[in-house]
Amino acid sequence: MDNFFPDRGKVGPTPSMTHRADESFLNYLSDLRAELMMGPSKVVHQKANAALAAAGVKFEPTEESVEAIRAVVRDKVPEAGVWARVYRSTQDAFWNRVTDSYDLRRQGFLTMLEDSDKRGPGSVTWDPTYQYPPYTAVETHRQNQGYVGDALSGLRFDYGTRVFYGAAGENDFLHKSLAAKVSPPLDGKITRIMDMACSIGQLTCELKRRFPDAEVWGSDISAPMVRYAHYRAIEQKLDVHFIQKAAEDLDDLPAGHFDLITVFILFHEVPLPIIDRAIANAFRLLRPGGTFWISDFPTQGAEPNSDGLNYHGYLAAIDSADNSEPYAPDFVRCNVEERLAKCGFRLRYQTLADINAHGRVCDKPE
Ligand SMILES: C[S@@+](CC[C@H](N)C(=O)[O-])C[C@H]1O[C@@H](n2cnc3c(N)ncnc32)[C@H](O)[C@@H]1O
Incomplete structure (x- = not known):
């Protein structure tokens, strides 16, 4: 790959992060999210839903509705607000780190994709002029x-979802x-x-x-x-x-x-x-x-x-707006x-x- 960086190999089929520190940070974020976000999320969301029901506020997919929900939650269930803030900040932090880390070796990855486009087993067909809806x-x-x-x-999605899904x-x-x-x-x-x-x-x-x-x-x-x-x-x-x-x-x-x-x-x-x-x-x-x-x-x-819980009430509002x-x-x-x-x-x-x-x-x- 690029000469400037040590070859840190792969994690399965996925190219490793450019620096060991990127990998350590992302492992930390992944475990933090598992402990802090995923574990307590059910209790936090149940409390938020109960507060919203008591206040008579229902989720509609509009900005006004999301703001009304945030106001109730700020007042009645501050831990839900903290949950949402940490969720969003850690989400941004891991995508940014993955993006920045891979971008250091950008040219190498572009060449890697050009090369694999032409190789097998299997095949890939794509259109460089495709107009996305x-x-x-x-x-x-x-x-x-x-x-x-x-x-x-695709490369970013691979490493990013690895952090997101944790184990x-x-x-x-x-x-x-x-x-x-x-x-x-x-x-x-x-x-x-x-x-x-x-x-x-x-x-x-x-x-x-x-x-x-x-x-x-x-x-x-x-x-x-x-x-x-x-x-x-x-x-x-x-x-x-x-x-x-x-x-x-x-x-x-x-x-x-x-x-x-x-x-x-x-x-x-x-x-x-x-x-x-x-x-x-x-x-x-x-x-x-x-x-x-x-x-x-x-x-x-x-x-x-x-x-x-499914996907309704507080979780739907926050996931839709913040995620x-x-x-x-x-x-x-x-x-x-x-x-x-x-x-x-x-x-x-x-x-x-x-x-x-x-x-x-x-x-x-x-
Ligand atoms: C959440 S990911 C799907 C995850 C994947 N199926 C898996 O097994 O992990 C959503 C994917 O849908 C693709 N996508 C979005 N709109 C699409 C469409 N209209 N037709 C086909 N793919 C689409 C995106 O490019 C993205 O890769």
Whole structure:
């Protein structure tokens, strides 16, 4: 890589931080968030929700509503305000550190991506002239320049989500456990799989490991994501194909082509009309008897979550406003099960929400 910096190797397929101090700081932040943020969050949010109910303040996805909520919480549950502030500040701190650290070796990483674009196993197809729709300009989760704004967005997302997920992010543990949960079609036949909105291809690669004989594809709207996904798959010697494609714009792929389509945590991050078009595309691309596996936030039609918190009230207000999730409130208010049925899908079962979000398994009728 670049001559100026020591080669610190990789963490799995992921290039290490440039300096040991960056890595130490990020490990510290990750553990701090696990202890301080994730542990107490349930109690803090329950208290905040109770205070909001007592004050008669309900969350609506508007700035006024979020401000009204902040005012109640400042007054009645100051620890919730502190929680939100620390959550936001640590989120910014880790993205900034990851961005700055990798940017020190920017030219080396750009060359690395140009080189892996041309190599196998597997392939990547992307369009340098692609015009991104305006809704992708959001810096989701406060990631600097979001999913599409920088050639190194995929690399940043990899290390940043490792910090975010903490222990679950180690060695792609979360995605390995997701791949193990994916339900195949009822007839068991799997020759082609598509992982929609695959980001850096973590689930895509784990699906290839689970179904080694299948042809496995990952699609994502972001060129930086699919390019880095391909690099990451090469590092793991996996023969997976990545294409830059919006989930709502898969019209040029042949109908009935796939046996299984997966989509993990895309829907809460895009506007509702995009979700409907993505569902319609999944239906068209699946063969009769094919399966659509969705894992995302629980919505109106979802079975209730065991802790009763789901994504509503204080958490929804703060996450949407402070963690840059502008479309999530509309998603959790919608009935995604109904939208799936309207497109023709038959819901096989749901799995209750856990760290891996709420699973829905649907089949395209024979
Ligand atoms: C939260 S990440 C998805 C995580 C990923 N599925 C995984 O297994 O970890 C959201 C991804 O959706 C992509 N995306 C956003 N809008 C999209 C769209 N309309 N079609 C396809 N991908 C989209 C983003 O580029 C980003 O990579």
